[in-house]
Amino acid sequence: MADSRPPGEAAAREISPARAALAVAVGWLLPGAGHAMLGRLRRAALFFVLILGSFGLGLAHDGRLALYNDKERFLTGLQLLANVGIGPADAFARRSVYGEVAYAIPQESDPTYVRRIETFRKRQRSAVSAYGTAYLWTAGLMNLLLLLDVWDIAMRRKD
Amino acid sequence: MRSHFGHLVLYSGIVAVFFAALTRRDRREQLRFGGLVWLGMAGGVLLLAYLMLPFPR
Numbered sequence: 194m195a196d197s198r199p200p201g202e203a204a205a206r207e208i209s210p211a212r213a214a215l216a217v218a219v220g221w222l223l224p225g226a227g228h229a230m231l232g233r234l235r236r237a238a239l240f241f242v243l244i245l246g247s248f249g250l251g252l253a254h255d256g257r258l259a260l261y262n263d264k265e266r267f268l269t270g271l272q273l274l275a276n277v278g279i280g281p282a283d284a285f286a287r288r289s290v291y292g293e294v295a296y297a298i299p300q301e302s303d304p305t306y307v308r309r310i311e312t313f314r315k316r317q318r319s320a321v322s323a324y325g326t327a328y329l330w331t332a333g334l335m336n337l338l339l340l341l342d343v344w345d346i347a348m349r350r351k352d
Numbered sequence: 353m354r355s356h357f358g359h360l361v362l363y364s365g366i367v368a369v370f371f372a373a374l375t376r377r378d379r380r381e382q383l384r385f386g387g388l389v390w391l392g393m394a395g396g397v398l399l400l401a402y403l404m405l406p407f408p409r
Contacts, residue, residue: 236373239369239373240370240373243366243369243370243373244370246366247366250362254353320354321353321354324353324359324363327363328363331363331366331367335370338374339374342374352377
């Protein structure tokens with residue numbers, strides 16, 4: 194469909210692919226920041242509150258910060274993807290929960306094995322862990338969807 | 353919070369607002385779509401729970 198806006202306005206809103214990629218990267222680093230970079234400030238603020246709110250609820254309810262497991266590569270890989278979608282906030286959460294930025298179950302011979310597994314299982318045994326996990330994974334997946342939205346806005350496929 | 357119902361309301365609220373803001377631009381459309389998503393999630397769960405009532409654990 195033809196662009197109905199005046200040519201000057203359309204040109205002014207043109208965004209280079211490099212800037213679009215930067216907006217996506219910034220959006221991953223801080224939920225909503227990609228939209229803010231493209232001038233969608235109100236939407237950016239709303240997404241920031243929703244995603245970080247969901248993430249905070251997840252942490253407060255002992256949500257599972259997935260650890261990659263060689264025996265269940267596919268499922269734990271997907272879980273990890275959902276967690277990492279939130280950006281660096283996930284790394285800070287892992288550092289606070291596991292004492293280090295851990296993404297996988299270590300070898301049994303590893304000195305951190307027992308502590309990491311016990312922390313993981315302790316959170317999993319919590320009565321509210323299932324709720325927390327849903328909030329955490331939803332936060333990550335929502336942010337991944339936002340990155341696609343940022344790309345579409347930058348490429349002028351969406352308003 | 354340990355209330356399953358409380359989490360149902362809150363979680364479906366977060367998801368509904370998110371998808372309404374993501375997929376709709378007009379304020380009235382956002383309210384309509386968000387309300388439908390929220391009702392679909394919360395109402396669907398309650399309906400499912402009601403249907404499962406004759407099958408105790």
